[in-house]
Amino acid sequence: MKPPSNHPISASNKVLSSVLFGSRWLQVPLYLGLIIAQLVYVVHFMVELEHLVFGTFTLTEEKIMLIVLGLIDVVMISNLLIMVIVGGYETFVSRLNLEGHPDEPEWLSHVNANVLKVKLATAIIGISSIHLLKSFINAPNLTNDVLLWQTVIHTAFIASAISIAYIDRLMTYPGKH
Numbered sequence: 001m002k003p004p005s006n007h008p009i010s011a012s013n014k015v016l017s018s019v020l021f022g023s024r025w026l027q028v029p030l031y032l033g034l035i036i037a038q039l040v041y042v043v044h045f046m047v048e049l050e051h052l053v054f055g056t057f058t059l060t061e062e063k064i065m066l067i068v069l070g071l072i073d074v075v076m077i078s079n080l081l082i083m084v085i086v087g088g089y090e091t092f093v094s095r096l097n098l099e100g101h102p103d104e105p106e107w108l109s110h111v112n113a114n115v116l117k118v119k120l121a122t123a124i125i126g127i128s129s130i131h132l133l134k135s136f137i138n139a140p141n142l143t144n145d146v147l148l149w150q151t152v153i154h155t156a157f158i159a160s161a162i163s164i165a166y167i168d169r170l171m172t173y174p175g176k177h
Contacts (some may be wrong), residue, residue, distance in 0.1 A: 024093050031093075038081045045074045050172035066134055071132045080123040083107075085166050087116045114168040128154045 052059070052067045059067070086105065090096050091113055098104040107119065132154050135142055 006131060008048065027088070028092050029090050034081055034085050038078055038085075041074050041078050041081070045071060045078075048074070049146055062137060069134045069137070073127060073134075076127045076130060080120065080127065083116065083119055083123060087111045087119070091171055114171065118161070118165050118168055121157070121164050125154075125157050125161050128157045 048067055048070055052064065052071070055063070055067075086096070086108060090108060091111055095107070098108065107115070132150055135147055135150050139147060
């Protein structure tokens with residue numbers, strides 16, 4: 001039996017529900033902070049690009065490759081930030097109402113917490129791959145222990161991403177496994 005609407009338990013539950021649901025807006029400053037972090041990466045990108053451009057005739061091929069891989073790394077981290085900012089906001093705070101907007105990301109239309117986790121794990125593997133490639137190019141300047149641990153950590157990222165994707169698949173299609 002449902003208590004009457006003027007019942008104190010019903011009123012306090014409604015207030016509690018509103019407070020709990022409204023607390024999602026506390027995440028907005030976090031997303032704004034990530035936008036500021038992305039701005040820092042844009043500045044870092046421009047500084048590294050300046051090093052590349054002004055060093056065109058003096059840098060070795062290896063150094064150019066390391067700088068370019070650093071630029072790719074910054075772009076991939078920036079993409080990761082966009083996925084977290086836009087996908088997280090859309091999933092946990094409020095709809096962005098971008099339907100029909102020509103710049104709406106394709107992945108945003110079907111984003112949920114699980115899809116976001118898989119996309120983030122995949123992005124982390126990409127970023128880790130760039131770091132590992134930079135290390136292999138720079139291998140003469142690194143110890144074998146550093147290279148080994150970076151490879152082990154990269155492998156752990158891959159195993160984690162596969163596990164997350166598998167668990168997501170189990171949750172999506174529970175009867176087929």
